[in-house]
Amino acid sequence: NLQLVWLRSDLRIHDNSALAAAAAKGPVVAVFLRSIEQWCDHGHGANKLDFWARGVSAVKASLTGLNIPLLHRDIGRYGEAPDVLLEIAREHQVTQLHFNYEYPLNEQRRDQAVLEAFKQAGITAQGHHDAIAFAPGSLLTGKGDYYGVFTPFSKAWHKQITAEQLALRDTPKVQSPLDITSDPLPALPTLDDEPLDGRLWPAGENAASDNLERFLRFRGRYYKDQRDIPKVRGTSELSPYLALGMISHRQCLQAVMSENGGHLADGDAGLTTWVNELIWREFYQHVAVGFPQVCRYQPFQEHTKQLQWRDDDAGFTSWCEGRTGYPIVDAAMRQLITTGWMHNRLRMITAMFLSKHLLIDWRRGEAFFMRHLVDGEFCANNGGWQWAASTGTDAAPYFRIFNPTTQSTRFDPDGEFIAHWLPELTSLPAKARHAPPQDMLNPVDYPAPIVDHKAARQRALDAFKALSK
Numbered sequence: 001n002l003q004l005v006w007l008r009s010d011l012r013i014h015d016n017s018a019l020a021a022a023a024a025k026g027p028v029v030a031v032f033l034r035s036i037e038q039w040c041d042h043g044h045g046a047n048k049l050d051f052w053a054r055g056v057s058a059v060k061a062s063l064t065g066l067n068i069p070l071l072h073r074d075i076g077r078y079g080e081a082p083d084v085l086l087e088i089a090r091e092h093q094v095t096q097l098h099f100n101y102e103y104p105l106n107e108q109r110r111d112q113a114v115l116e117a118f119k120q121a122g123i124t125a126q127g128h129h130d131a132i133a134f135a136p137g138s139l140l141t142g143k144g145d146y147y148g149v150f151t152p153f154s155k156a157w158h159k160q161i162t163a164e165q166l167a168l169r170d171t172p173k174v175q176s177p178l179d180i181t182s183d184p185l186p187a188l189p190t191l192d193d194e195p196l197d198g199r200l201w202p203a204g205e206n207a208a209s210d211n212l213e214r215f216l217r218f219r220g221r222y223y224k225d226q227r228d229i230p231k232v233r234g235t236s237e238l239s240p241y242l243a244l245g246m247i248s249h250r251q252c253l254q255a256v257m258s259e260n261g262g263h264l265a266d267g268d269a270g271l272t273t274w275v276n277e278l279i280w281r282e283f284y285q286h287v288a289v290g291f292p293q294v295c296r297y298q299p300f301q302e303h304t305k306q307l308q309w310r311d312d313d314a315g316f317t318s319w320c321e322g323r324t325g326y327p328i329v330d331a332a333m334r335q336l337i338t339t340g341w342m343h344n345r346l347r348m349i350t351a352m353f354l355s356k357h358l359l360i361d362w363r364r365g366e367a368f369f370m371r372h373l374v375d376g377e378f379c380a381n382n383g384g385w386q387w388a389a390s391t392g393t394d395a396a397p398y399f400r401i402f403n404p405t406t407q408s409t410r411f412d413p414d415g416e417f418i419a420h421w422l423p424e425l426t427s428l429p430a431k432a433r434h435a436p437p438q439d440m441l442n443p444v445d446y447p448a449p450i451v452d453h454k455a456a457r458q459r460a461l462d463a464f465k466a467l468s469k
C-alpha cells in the first residue's frame, strides 16, 4: 500500500496536506523532480534555485527522521514529469500518488498531464489544495466570477473561512524503515549568476518557524506602523519560505490566532494587517487561475495591451544598477542585488519608477526581479508589477504616479536607508539625501537624475491617455 508524495514548492513535513493524506493511508516514499531548464525559462535566478536546493536538502533530513526516503530526479522540463513519476510508481508498486497543487498555468498543465497519465495507467493520483485556504474557483463574486479586485475578495475570505480550512494537517509519524534508499542530492549546475551567500537566507522549516516566532513575538504588534519604513526590520521576511512552502499559510494564521485571542479580523491592528498581506498572497494565486492571460505575458487589463512602452536600454541598465539619480530607487535596487530581497514599499516605488517614469515595459522589470529575488514567486511578482504599471487587478489608477522624492521623505525621513545602501551619500546632510543638489554631488560619484519627475510623469500620463478603453 505504498504512497508516493511528489514534493514541489511545499518543502516541509509539518502541515503538508499531500504528505499527511499519504501517511494516513500507508507507508510513504517521497520524490522531488528538479526542473532546472523549466525554472530558468520561468526566469528564476541563482538565488532562488540555490535556496530551493537547500530547502530540498533540509526536507530530506526531516524525512529521513521519519524513515521516509526521498528520491531525486532531474527532469529538465515539466513535460517529462508524467513518465518519470509513472516509472517510479511502477518500479516501487506505488498504490497512490499525492501532490499539492501549484497554480500558475504551466504548473497546472503539468499537474493535469500527470493526473491524466496516472488515470490511463490505472494508478490513483490525487492533487490537494494546500498552498492557500480556498481552492481557486471556490471563492467567487456574487455573479460567479473570479475576483479582480482585492478588497471584496478579502471580505469574502474573512466571511467564509472555516476552522477546518485553517486546521493544521497531521505530521506523519515515524514509519518502519522501507527497503528503498534515498538518492544523493546533486549539486546545482553552474548558472549564469552566482548565488548569494546562503547564510543570508538559511533554508528549511526550522529557519522559517524561528522567523515566524521572532516576528510575532517582537514585531507583529508594530507591523501596521512599521511595515512601510524600509530602514526598520518591521515585516516578517517570510516570503522566501512561503514561496517554497517551508512554512504554510495555516501555520502563520494559527500563530496569529494564538497571539490574538483566536481572531484573524479583529483584535490587534498589527496582526490583522499582517493577515491581510497573507490574503493578498492568496488573491494573486486565484488571479493566476481565473485570468490565465496574466500567465501568458499579457496584461490583466486588456486595453493596456496597446500601451507604447519605450525602448530605453540605457534607462533600464541605470535602473538595474541602481544609478537612476533617485536615491530611494537606487538604494532599493542595491538592496535587491545584495540580499535577494526588497522591502515591499520599495518594490512598489522601483516598479512604478520603471513602468511610469521610464515608461519601460513592466515585463522587463518583472523578469529582473525574478532573476534576483530569493522569494521570486510568479503570482505575487506578476500581480505586484501589473499593479505598479496600472495594467493589473486593483490597477493603481494610471494618474497616481508615486513621486520618488516624496516617497523617500515620507518613508525614509532621516535618509538612513539611503545612507546604508548608498554610502557615497552618507556625507550629505540627511535632508539632502532624498534629492541631492547638484553642487553637493560634485565630489561624489553619484549620477544626476536620469529623468525629470514632472516631465516623466507627464509622458506616462500622455501614454495612458492615448489608450482607448
Ligand code: FAD
Pocket: 227, 235, 236, 237, 238, 239, 240, 242, 243, 277, 278, 280, 281, 282, 284, 342, 343, 344, 345, 347, 348, 351, 369, 373, 375, 376, 377, 378, 380, 381, 382, 383, 384, 385, 388
Ligand atoms: P510581510 O509584510 O511580512 O507579509 C507576509 C507575507 O504575505 C509575505 O511573506 C508574502 O508571502 C505575503 N505578501 C505580502 N505582501 C504581498 C503582496 N503585495 N502580494 C502578495 N503577497 C504578499 N512577494 C513574493 O512573495 N514574491 C515576489 O516575487 C514578489 N514580487 C513583488 C513585486 C512587486 C513589484 C511588488 C510590489 C510586490 C511583490 N511581492 C512579492 C509582494 C511583497 O513585496 C513581498 O511579499 C514582501 O515584501 C515580502 O516581505 P515579507 O515576507 O517581510 O512580507
